[in-house]
Amino acid sequence: MSFVLCITGASGAVYGYRLLEVLSEDSELDVVVSSAGAIVLKEELGKKVEDLKGEFPQVRFWNEKNLTSPVASGSRLVKYRGVVVAPCSMSTLGAVANGVNNNLIHRVCEVALKERVKLVMLVREMPYSRVHIENMLKATDAGAVIMPASPGFYHRPETLEEIIDFVVGKVLDQLGVEHTLFKRWGGGR
Numbered sequence: 001m002s003f004v005l006c007i008t009g010a011s012g013a014v015y016g017y018r019l020l021e022v023l024s025e026d027s028e029l030d031v032v033v034s035s036a037g038a039i040v041l042k043e044e045l046g047k048k049v050e051d052l053k054g055e056f057p058q059v060r061f062w063n064e065k066n067l068t069s070p071v072a073s074g075s076r077l078v079k080y081r082g083v084v085v086a087p088c089s090m091s092t093l094g095a096v097a098n099g100v101n102n103n104l105i106h107r108v109c110e111v112a113l114k115e116r117v118k119l120v121m122l123v124r125e126m127p128y129s130r131v132h133i134e135n136m137l138k139a140t141d142a143g144a145v146i147m148p149a150s151p152g153f154y155h156r157p158e159t160l161e162e163i164i165d166f167v168v169g170k171v172l173d174q175l176g177v178e179h180t181l182f183k184r185w186g187g188g189r
């Protein structure tokens with residue numbers, strides 16, 4: 001199974017980092033971090049993209065400006081199981097919802113939509129403007145799965161890690177990846 005993980009400049013870099021940990025375990029993974037994503041990563045986790053490259057040597061990292069990356073092409077991406085943008089800024093959501101293509105992340109999302117590859121966008125902003133909501137609707141109509149980074153609490157989390165894993169587990173469910181990151185309603189993982 002192959003996935004592309006795009007980390008943009010919304011708050012919640014930890015979701016991208018946790019997905020990087022989990023998806024790189026058993027899957028082939030390509031990662032694109034936007035320049036704003038790199039700023040938030042440093043701000044929230046104290047990590048640079050270079051640190052991630054060192055921690056995950058098996059992962060292919062692509063610069064957001066590199067439009068010649070294989071994952072920018074439908075002929076390659078159609079072989080992938082999914083693309084996930086986590087966290088997804090309103091700016092990237094807006095670009096994807098409106099067919100604007102300014103960097104590799106926008107292009108990968110556009111290609112996922114046209115090739116009918118699963119696209120999951122873990123959006124984060126608070127509150128949402130009408131523009132944000134309209135863009136979520138447009139992206140949904142185009143085939144994306146919009147997931148707000150809103151954890152549930154019915155599994156009674158006791159740690160921050162459990163709250164993060166709830167959200168990450170819901171993303172993995174959408175990507176069709178088996179996991180035991182949270183207890184499901186009715187028992188079991």
Ligand SMILES: Cc1cc2nc3c(=O)[nH]c(=O)nc-3n(C[C@H](O)[C@H](O)[C@H](O)COP(=O)(O)O)c2cc1C
Binds near residue numbers: 092
């Ligand atoms: C610390 C920090 C937190 C931010 N949080 C959010 C956020 O939660 N949601 C959002 O849409 N933008 C947020 N932004 C603004 C985005 O980073 C900005 O719109 C950027 O242009 C997004 O670019 P990208 O989509 O290419 O990553 C934040 C910026 C900073 C510096």
